Amino acid sequence: MDDITNQEQAIELLQQLGLKEYEAKSFVALARRQRGTAKDISDTSEVPRTRVYDAIRVLESKGLVETQHSNPQVFRAVSVDEAVNTLQSEYVERTESLRNTLSGLDPIDGDEQTETTHEVWSISGDQGITSRTRQLIEGATEELILVIGHEGVFTDQLVEQLQLARERDVKVIIGTVDDELRTTVQDALPDTEVFVSELEWLSRSPLPDDDTEISRLLLVDREAILVSSFTETTADGRGHEQGVFGRGFDNGLVAITRRLMATGLPSVNDPETERA
Amino acid sequence: MDDITNQEQAIELLQQLGLKEYEAKSFVALARRQRGTAKDISDTSEVPRTRVYDAIRVLESKGLVETQHSNPQVFRAVSVDEAVNTLQSEYVERTESLRNTLSGLDPIDGDEQTETTHEVWSISGDQGITSRTRQLIEGATEELILVIGHEGVFTDQLVEQLQLARERDVKVIIGTVDDELRTTVQDALPDTEVFVSELEWLSRSPLPDDDTEISRLLLVDREAILVSSFTETTADGRGHEQGVFGRGFDNGLVAITRRLMATGLPSVNDPETERA
DNA sequence: ATGTATTGTGATTAACTGAGTGAACGACTG
DNA sequence: CAGTCGTTCACTCAGTTAATCACAATACAT
Numbered sequence: 001m002d003d004i005t006n007q008e009q010a011i012e013l014l015q016q017l018g019l020k021e022y023e024a025k026s027f028v029a030l031a032r033r034q035r036g037t038a039k040d041i042s043d044t045s046e047v048p049r050t051r052v053y054d055a056i057r058v059l060e061s062k063g064l065v066e067t068q069h070s071n072p073q074v075f076r077a078v079s080v081d082e083a084v085n086t087l088q089s090e091y092v093e094r095t096e097s098l099r100n101t102l103s104g105l106d107p108i109d110g111d112e113q114t115e116t117t118h119e120v121w122s123i124s125g126d127q128g129i130t131s132r133t134r135q136l137i138e139g140a141t142e143e144l145i146l147v148i149g150h151e152g153v154f155t156d157q158l159v160e161q162l163q164l165a166r167e168r169d170v171k172v173i174i175g176t177v178d179d180e181l182r183t184t185v186q187d188a189l190p191d192t193e194v195f196v197s198e199l200e201w202l203s204r205s206p207l208p209d210d211d212t213e214i215s216r217l218l219l220v221d222r223e224a225i226l227v228s229s230f231t232e233t234t235a236d237g238r239g240h241e242q243g244v245f246g247r248g249f250d251n252g253l254v255a256i257t258r259r260l261m262a263t264g265l266p267s268v269n270d271p272e273t274e275r276a
Numbered sequence: 277m278d279d280i281t282n283q284e285q286a287i288e289l290l291q292q293l294g295l296k297e298y299e300a301k302s303f304v305a306l307a308r309r310q311r312g313t314a315k316d317i318s319d320t321s322e323v324p325r326t327r328v329y330d331a332i333r334v335l336e337s338k339g340l341v342e343t344q345h346s347n348p349q350v351f352r353a354v355s356v357d358e359a360v361n362t363l364q365s366e367y368v369e370r371t372e373s374l375r376n377t378l379s380g381l382d383p384i385d386g387d388e389q390t391e392t393t394h395e396v397w398s399i400s401g402d403q404g405i406t407s408r409t410r411q412l413i414e415g416a417t418e419e420l421i422l423v424i425g426h427e428g429v430f431t432d433q434l435v436e437q438l439q440l441a442r443e444r445d446v447k448v449i450i451g452t453v454d455d456e457l458r459t460t461v462q463d464a465l466p467d468t469e470v471f472v473s474e475l476e477w478l479s480r481s482p483l484p485d486d487d488t489e490i491s492r493l494l495l496v497d498r499e500a501i502l503v504s505s506f507t508e509t510t511a512d513g514r515g516h517e518q519g520v521f522g523r524g525f526d527n528g529l530v531a532i533t534r535r536l537m538a539t540g541l542p543s544v545n546d547p548e549t550e551r552a
Numbered sequence: 553a554t555g556t557a558t559t560g561t562g563a564t565t566a567a568c569t570g571a572g573t574g575a576a577c578g579a580c581t582g
Numbered sequence: 583c584a585g586t587c588g589t590t591c592a593c594t595c596a597g598t599t600a601a602t603c604a605c606a607a608t609a610c611a612t
Contacts, residue, residue, distance in 0.1 A: 006377050009373075009377045013377060014374065016370055031378060031381060032381050032382070033385070034383070044384060060400050062403055063399070063401055063405070066398065066521070067398045078404075080379050084372075086404070086407055088368065088371040090403065091293070091368075091371070095363055095367070098286065098293070098360055099357070101283075101289060102307060102356045102359070104282050105307060106308070107310070120344065122344070123339070123342050123343070124336050124337045125337035125338060125339055127362055128338065128339025130339075
């Protein structure tokens with residue numbers, strides 16, 4: 001019974017969703033016993049009895065708890081589904097109204113120098129990088145070279161996006177760093193060319209004491225590039241992903257990567273390519 | 277151009293979604309001008325220039341902003357749709373994983389006194405009351421008496437739920453406090469009996485200086501009741517709704533309400549009713 | 553080359569929020 | 583009537599965030 005972990009996770013999630021520590025703990029305690037008094041809740045959570053009341057009041061106003069005004073008061077948690085739906089709809093509501101207000105902002109136009117070339121943008125966090133990756137894949141029209149250096153990035157969603165690209169007649173080439181991952185990818189995308197890169201530096205850093213590994217490397221139509229690396233942050237459990245992304249055939253980063261890919265990947269080498 | 281309000285609303289929403297004040301302000305400023313330096317952002321928001329950098333870093337890790345590491349650094353906001361989708365999927369993810377962890381909690385069983393009678397639960401907040409209302413309507417099998425005392429509660433969703441109840445052969449009776457509202461309701465639900473209550477206390481409080489009005493009054497199968505009231509909180513813009521809800525034919529609250537309804541509503545008076 | 557304005561980082565302080573604790577008061581029990 | 587329990591309220595302490603300043607690094611103009 002690893003329910004200790006489970007419970008802590010629920011508390012953590014509730015806090016991420018905007019509840020205070022006491023509120024989250026009280027709710028979880030109450031959800032486990034369906035109904036209970038302030039004392040009951042205080043016993044099964046680590047919330048001081050005197051503060052349970054405040055916490056419950058907040059939970060009640062959010063529609064997660066109901067109160068029986070007897071003496072002693074008895075509290076009751078709504079069903080899990082009801083609670084989750086309530087929270088979820090609250091957030092969907094907020095994001096939708098955010099969408100409206102944001103698109104309703106009137107723009108301030110500064111100097112309109114649309115100097116897209118030579119730009120290199122940096123992004124960080126799995127969220128943003130995944131999003132940018134998707135966008136690039138969706139925008140591909142001819143060729144798509146993707147090197148996966150970290151199994152974590154090979155998600156179902158990614159597979160789906162790649163398949164859509166293939167259906168748009170985009171040539172999809174996928175590289176991996178080891179044979180195990182290659183097999184996984186090949187299984188998921190049978191019709192796609194998948195290989196293990198010969199490039200040493202992709203899988204192993206030439207520097208000692210470097211716990212950063214290449215995570216993704218994406219070249220779209222030979223004119224847009226995204227590279228990301230993954231660092232195991234020793235302290236907390238999960239690491240941090242950061243990357244750069246550039247666009248434009250003349251872009252320095254794009255040019256370099258194009259060359260690197262050409263040397264390391266088998267089928268990228270067709271003569272027509274090297275028009276630089 | 278009431279964009280001042282619009283902008284403030286966007287900032288407010290972003291903060292509710294977990295961003296800090298500086299982060300929200302920076303993002304909105306950046307979203308308005310598509311790209312800009314720290315100075316630009318500081319000028320169009322009220323964020324001290326020296327703090328823009330921290331804010332942007334956080335935004336970047338959330339996938340809302342990209343950075344060009346030139347000198348001076350240039351920041352760029354992702355598109356509105358992309359930003360909103362990122363935020364939304366983040367929360368949907370969290371709620372779904374919350375659903376799992378919550379339903380995976382092992383219950384603690386206390387004293388199993390399922391003494392449902394005589395219980396009166398109190399709930400507060402539009403969220404919870406609406407949810408409980410829906411649940412009660414869905415559970416109705418024979419009769420459903422609903423008095424609407426505040427136009428705000430008469431939503432499209434409510435109409436839908438009531439129609440579903442009708443299709444289950446539940447007798448639906450709806451009361452209102454004024455004739456204007458009656459017409460609105462009757463239009464939305466043509467096949468349903470809608471009337472204006474004769475009960476004076478429903479629409480006007482007998483006490484002076486009482487800015488609380490009845491909001492909803494729901495009697496389900498004559499054995500479950502929900503009453504809610506609405507108070508204009510003078511300070512902030514919107515008011516607060518609070519209510520009580522009870523179940524069981526013997527329940528005091530239910531019994532009283534049953535009597536009250538019988539005296540105030542025309543068609544609730546069939547002899548078979550008064551079996552108490 | 554030199555002075556000046558601008559950019560980015562870090563340190564510091566003030567204001568605020570939330571966690572944690574205890575006093576006080578009323579309700580109920582024996 | 584005393585003692586226990588339930589509830590609210592007021593308060594302290596710690597951590598976080600907002601806000602300002604000082605300083606180093608860089609670009610820019612003369």
